[in-house]
Amino acid sequence: MTDKHIALIAPFGWAGVSTPIVSSVEYLHSFGYKIDLYYDKNEACNRMGLNEPLFNLDNVNIYFYDYKGEDILEEYIDLQVNKKDLEFIDFITSKDIDYDFLIGYDEEGLIRAGIYGLKNNIRFYYHSLEFYEREDQKKVAEKFFANKSEGIFTQDKYRAEILSQTLHVPISKLSVVYNSTIGEPIFEKSDFFRDMFDIDKDKKICLVTGTLMSITGVDKILESFKNCSDEFVLVLHGWLPDRNIKECIESAMKSNGGQIYYSNTILEHKDKFKIFASADISFVYYEPVNLNLKYAAWSSGKFFDSVRCGVPVIANNIPNMKTLVEDNGCGIVLDDFNEVQKAFENIMSNYEIYKKNCYKTYLKYDFKESFKNALGKDLKI
Structure with a gap:
């Protein structure tokens, strides 16, 4: 068992049904980690029944970030970052929790984890679920924070090679985390x-x-x-x-x-x-x-x-x-x-x-x- 407290930052509305996130929560929880899961309130996902977490575990807290401001870029050091991501920093700071490390999911989760982690001297990881393929200011920020992270996770060695090339990070920084679940094989058929x-x-x-x-x-x-x-x-x-x-x-x-x-x-x-x-x-x-x-x-x-x-x-x-x-x-x-x-x-x-x-x-x-x-x-x- 451990007394470590960690935050998983997933800036989308379906985080509660995302296999990598659910598996991460289950695994860390099984060893006594305190886990805070941050994800975005999303009406479209909510209408489809995807915005609520489909698990209920002790020492796992769910915090919904409900941003209603403008979709504009603002300056952060030498980067241009979405105002939504910058205001998230105020949201997570308001919880006044001393985290041991952070995991940011996809490029916006990385950016949020990176800003908060660098500000508070907290280690952070990047779990890439999907490639961000646009060459814009968000891509610039993704490259910056990927290089500052402790490590980058993706689902297979082929995607790891692509991320290494597109983010300009050494392949040694990449680790494969399979997109499977936790538990024994299921032999019993269902009706x-x-x-x-x-x-x-x-x-x-x-x-x-x-x-x-x-x-x-x-x-x-x-x-x-x-x-x-x-x-x-x-x-x-x-x-x-x-x-x-x-x-x-x-x-x-x-x-x-x-x-x-x-x-x-x-x-x-x-x-x-x-x-x-x-x-x-x-x-x-x-x-x-x-x-x-x-x-x-x-x-x-x-x-x-x-x-x-x-x-x-x-x-x-x-x-x-x-x-x-x-x-x-x-x-x-x-x-x-x-x-x-x-x-x-x-x-x-x-x-x-x-x-x-x-x-x-x-x-x-x-x-x-x-x-x-x-x-x-x-x-x-």
Whole structure:
């Protein structure tokens, strides 16, 4: 046990359902750390049920930052920083807490942690969940504070190499923290979706989860299902920020009654694996429209959640996806999603082998060990 007190700074509205943040909270909490989680109040996320923390732990405090000012830049030393981030410093200072170290998530979390950390001589780390790809004043600030940080975490060695190059930091400053969860493999199947939609036991459930958009392949997966046998049903579970995709799903449900279903039920983190354990196959798809999505394979939370439950995956072919999926024998990577039916048949005819490899893959990429190694001297347990 320890008496250390730390702050996790996540400047977005869905921090309470973000796997890396939830896993970090759970791991540090298990060793007695006092944890303050700062994240932004966001009405759009709140309407989708994402703005409230989906965990309730002793010694974990949630502080919502509700900025209502202008979106303008102000001077901070030789940098131009958003006023929202500068006023956050007053917000966290008002708590009058002596933190041992800070973790800032994504570039704005880094900037906030960096300003507060340098001001108060507190060590801070940068956990990069997504690349910031614009070349602007925020990028300048990201580079500055990344170099001042104790270390930088990201989800795989490929993203680490990109961050080293784009932030002009030595690769030795980067550590890999896998985007997986904490706990043993989940062997027991769930009837969550079968009960919800009254799906027959002889049907195979194919799952699409998360943010349901064209960049996560929803339209292509729906189109591919037109050529699939009725042995397979498709469940889309998540939130719909895109009206066009919402209409696309509604249309598909009407024309393919009994084969396509939609759910947006929000579960607590401890219960979310009922979703994955109720599936037989899981889709992992990212349209490589930018650097972040092009290298999304190892940052995919839905991949690690699926394999933890022994659910094989079908993924699209972006860089390093075959290394993750096919080299580990836990699914199939497709160049053409018109081949989905063949992939289904392949997986089902070798299902026990794929399932066994899923469990092995989950154990191979352990969050706890990678996080422990990344924090190094600051992880006093």
